[in-house]
Amino acid sequence: MPCDNGPMPTHTVTGATGYTGRYITRLLLERGDHVRTLTGHPDRPNPFGPGVQALPFNFDDPAALAHSLEGTHTLFNTYWVRVSHRNLTHDRAAANLHTLFTAAKAAGVRRIVHISITNADPNSHLSYFRCKALVENALRESGLSHAILRPTLVFGKEDILLNNIAWMLRRFPIFPIPGTGQYQVQPICVEDLATLAVDASEGNDNLELDSVGPDVFTYDEMVKLVRDKTHTKARLLHVPPSLVLLAGSALGLLVRDVVLSRDEIAGLSANLLVSNSTAPAPGRIRFSDWLDDHASHLGRHYASEMARHYR
Ligand SMILES: NC(=O)c1ccc[n+]([C@@H]2O[C@H](COP(=O)([O-])OP(=O)(O)OC[C@H]3O[C@@H](n4cnc5c(N)ncnc54)[C@H](OP(=O)(O)O)[C@@H]3O)[C@@H](O)[C@H]2O)c1
Numbered sequence: 001m002p003c004d005n006g007p008m009p010t011h012t013v014t015g016a017t018g019y020t021g022r023y024i025t026r027l028l029l030e031r032g033d034h035v036r037t038l039t040g041h042p043d044r045p046n047p048f049g050p051g052v053q054a055l056p057f058n059f060d061d062p063a064a065l066a067h068s069l070e071g072t073h074t075l076f077n078t079y080w081v082r083v084s085h086r087n088l089t090h091d092r093a094a095a096n097l098h099t100l101f102t103a104a105k106a107a108g109v110r111r112i113v114h115i116s117i118t119n120a121d122p123n124s125h126l127s128y129f130r131c132k133a134l135v136e137n138a139l140r141e142s143g144l145s146h147a148i149l150r151p152t153l154v155f156g157k158e159d160i161l162l163n164n165i166a167w168m169l170r171r172f173p174i175f176p177i178p179g180t181g182q183y184q185v186q187p188i189c190v191e192d193l194a195t196l197a198v199d200a201s202e203g204n205d206n207l208e209l210d211s212v213g214p215d216v217f218t219y220d221e222m223v224k225l226v227r228d229k230t231h232t233k234a235r236l237l238h239v240p241p242s243l244v245l246l247a248g249s250a251l252g253l254l255v256r257d258v259v260l261s262r263d264e265i266a267g268l269s270a271n272l273l274v275s276n277s278t279a280p281a282p283g284r285i286r287f288s289d290w291l292d293d294h295a296s297h298l299g300r301h302y303a304s305e306m307a308r309h310y311r
Pocket of ligand 1: 014015016017018019020021038039040041077078079080081082088115116117151152153154155159161309
């Protein structure tokens, strides 16, 4: 059964024991709100203790899902799958979110703050970006009060992609860059993204915001920055994207993970991880400042997507 409401609002965060959801939950608890979580791992150790009740997603049981959402002021949705695996494809994840939004409406949830991605596009040939756009449309069409936040790369201590760039820079003499490396990225700190999400729960107006950081780098510049700040010396080698994919697959066999997917390389190379908006970037924390504080730990251990979600 869901927790009792008490005087402060109760919010539901999908993935409060995951990455972005953990930072959102921390901010909500700090201001005295109640939080419950929907997760694929309700039995996983919960860093917030019994105060944050963990309930299963129940995507295949909409009535139970709606029951779990009863009494929720804002549903913060971080649920998504990075890479399609077995029968959990991006299309499946999008269908799950359609079920979640329908259940939220049935449960009387007041607002949804949804984390999407920059340049989500219903016509994209990349299933990640196409299905993210379908989810955004489903939320708009739900009639629910909502905010859609669109981050790019999200950097933070628990991030997988940047951590593993640093991990490779620390271990190998050569770091392969797909193509020219001149495509752009605009990373945002996970703490900034969490603040934007919590702020976006206020009010009723619908909001759509590219949630990007203050710096735009070329991919080359970003990798060089990580290399400098981690005091590593790997040589950056520009190679065809297919070769990076091949190297990633070989490494994936070694670490039993999907290091980088074909779609991720294509999205990166197509400048999809940078905002096209002319509005000022809402993120405040500079990647280089964050690296000054965290580079000594970054990439010390490989961070596995598969271990985090499937093992
Ligand atoms: N991380 C980034 O650099 C980045 C960049 C751009 C956009 N985003 C977007 O930001 C949102 C949050 O990302 P995040 O990195 O913070 O995610 P995360 O914490 O790893 O996962 C968020 C939620 O999705 C669930 N989930 C993730 N992979 C799953 C899988 N393979 N099978 C079943 N459930 C899965 C998690 O389940 P559990 O509760 O069981 O852990 C959790 O509830 C996502 O919508 C993502 O698309 C992230």
